[in-house]
Amino acid sequence: MLNKVGNLGGIFAKKALHPLADAQELKRIVAELPKDNAFRAVDEVAGWLESALASDELSIDRLYEAARQLDDAAQSHLRRLCRDYLHTARLSRAEEKRLWSISHGFWVLLASTYERCLGGLAAGDKPVDPLKTALPAICTRLIAALGAILKWEQFHYGPSANQLWARLGNALLVAEAAGVATRGVQLGRAGGVSSPTQEYQKVMTFQAASMDSLLPLEIELAERLIEHFLPGFVFTAEAQHDCVYWVDLQLAQPPLRLARRPAAAQPSQRFFKPGAAHAGIKELLHGLERGDDVPAEVKLGAQYYGRTLIPVLRHLAAYLAPVPPQRRHDRHRVKHRLSVLNGLVNAFVAFSGEFGGKPAGLQMESWVVDNVSRGGFGAVINSIPADWLKVGALLAIQPDGGDNWLLGIVRRYHRTSESDAQVGIETLARQAFSVELKARTASSYAAVSGTPALLLENRGEPGEVRVVLPPASFDLQESLECSIEGRRCLLAPAALIEQTADYELARYHLSRLG
Numbered sequence: 001m002l003n004k005v006g007n008l009g010g011i012f013a014k015k016a017l018h019p020l021a022d023a024q025e026l027k028r029i030v031a032e033l034p035k036d037n038a039f040r041a042v043d044e045v046a047g048w049l050e051s052a053l054a055s056d057e058l059s060i061d062r063l064y065e066a067a068r069q070l071d072d073a074a075q076s077h078l079r080r081l082c083r084d085y086l087h088t089a090r091l092s093r094a095e096e097k098r099l100w101s102i103s104h105g106f107w108v109l110l111a112s113t114y115e116r117c118l119g120g121l122a123a124g125d126k127p128v129d130p131l132k133t134a135l136p137a138i139c140t141r142l143i144a145a146l147g148a149i150l151k152w153e154q155f156h157y158g159p160s161a162n163q164l165w166a167r168l169g170n171a172l173l174v175a176e177a178a179g180v181a182t183r184g185v186q187l188g189r190a191g192g193v194s195s196p197t198q199e200y201q202k203v204m205t206f207q208a209a210s211m212d213s214l215l216p217l218e219i220e221l222a223e224r225l226i227e228h229f230l231p232g233f234v235f236t237a238e239a240q241h242d243c244v245y246w247v248d249l250q251l252a253q254p255p256l257r258l259a260r261r262p263a264a265a266q267p268s269q270r271f272f273k274p275g276a277a278h279a280g281i282k283e284l285l286h287g288l289e290r291g292d293d294v295p296a297e298v299k300l301g302a303q304y305y306g307r308t309l310i311p312v313l314r315h316l317a318a319y320l321a322p323v324p325p326q327r328r329h330d331r332h333r334v335k336h337r338l339s340v341l342n343g344l345v346n347a348f349v350a351f352s353g354e355f356g357g358k359p360a361g362l363q364m365e366s367w368v369v370d371n372v373s374r375g376g377f378g379a380v381i382n383s384i385p386a387d388w389l390k391v392g393a394l395l396a397i398q399p400d401g402g403d404n405w406l407l408g409i410v411r412r413y414h415r416t417s418e419s420d421a422q423v424g425i426e427t428l429a430r431q432a433f434s435v436e437l438k439a440r441t442a443s444s445y446a447a448v449s450g451t452p453a454l455l456l457e458n459r460g461e462p463g464e465v466r467v468v469l470p471p472a473s474f475d476l477q478e479s480l481e482c483s484i485e486g487r488r489c490l491l492a493p494a495a496l497i498e499q500t501a502d503y504e505l506a507r508y509h510l511s512r513l514g
């Protein structure tokens with residue numbers, strides 16, 4: 001995929017050095033990268049990194065210099081690709097895979113290149129003396145690249161190899177052994193100042209925040225917010241009483257919740273607690289909930305409304321708290337097959353009852369329930385469906401052997417392989433009615449076409465119902481009418497509960513008409 005350079009034999013003579021070994025040639029390569037095509041630019045940089053890794057003609061110091069300059073040159077293009085990935089409406093599966101593959105592949109190659117440099121230093125490859133002063137930068141850039149791999153894998157909801165954590169830990173241990181783990185270095189023209197410890201702390205905090213219940217844009221914003229609050233988090237070699245996560249830098253395993261202390265203390269163990277950062281997160285959250293603007297010092301890479309940040313901050317406030325969320329309901333292991341329909345339109349058909357509980361002609365998935373609790377259930381998917389499966393997806397669910405339908409929302413999503421996944425589903429309602437909503441202001445109730453919606457069982461105040469509507473349908477100033485069991489009813493808006501690109505969930509006051 002990324003082998004842009006391929007056969008370099010035609011570029012230089014048989015005994016000539018690799019092009020990246022020559023400072024002037026490297027400068028020319030960087031200068032001639034496409035300016036107006038981010039995909040091509042990143043693809044070319046990735047090709048040069050791939051060729052450098054395959055070559056034995058580059059000394060360690062020249063390899064690092066080439067990696068550093070190519071890394072810096074690619075950053076603006078990588079940011080553009082990330083924006084396209086996160087902000088393009090209705091991204092096709094093919095385009096999503098194209099953007100994901102080029103970005104993830106770049107970081108994989110870059111991390112491998114920095115690891116080659118680090119390994120050359122440890123092995124005493126010549127010449128290394130000029131490179132020793134670059135050790136803090138090599139470790140910092142390596143940890144940042146490995147963290148980017150983890151983020152892009154989280155955009156895909158996994159899977160992430162545990163070996164990644166051994167690579168992260170090794171880079172930090174090397175920096176600590178050399179006494180440079182906290183030494184600040186400049187990361188490119190716009191990367192700011194960081195250190196090996198800061199980059200590792202950022203990745204560990206990212207992992208602790210349980211991103212598998214967030215959408216990709218929310219994951220990106222969560223990472224930016226973690227970076228903003230990073231000075232307030234505590235990363236220490238001592239197991240303090242209020243630490244909530246721990247990791248062993250020598251092991252190929254991600255950070256674990258500190259339910260109890262590790263069996264044996266090791267010098268390579270590190271511990272994490274939210275510290276003052278948690279109060280800062282809650283303060284920002286409360287300000288945005290009051291209607292305040294996003295503070296100028298919070299750098300998010302673009303301008304976002306407070307309402308976009310609020311669910312992300314609520315998530316971080318819960319998962320990066322002194323006491324992380326505990327499971328509210330016990331899980332029970334089961335094995336049962338489900339029929340699954342996606343989206344409001346299909347759910348409307350399923351709950352209408354017109355087909356005797358067995359809608360014909362609709363694309364139905366078959367999933368296996370792995371566990372159940374009062375709040376929902378976990379399911380195993382052996383063949384990931386096309387574009388629609390994501391956090392927040394609305395599902396109509398029917399257990400095999402039954403004719404009743406449940407309404408659920410995907411709250412967690414984790415890929416276990418390219419084709420298999422595990423999902424956590426919240427049961428939104430065990431009973432729902434398909435209704436057609438019409439604006440109360442319409443002059444003729446019968447003449448106006450209705451908006452398909454689902455009326456859910458009451459869980460709130462007396463006289464209130466929850467309604468699932470198409471996107472951009474809820475209006476706090478507009479009452480709606482519908483027919484329930486042959487009687488006209490009025491729905492007066494109360495509050496918008498949840499909003500996605502595919503549907504809205506709102507509360508209404510229900511009353512009879514006539």
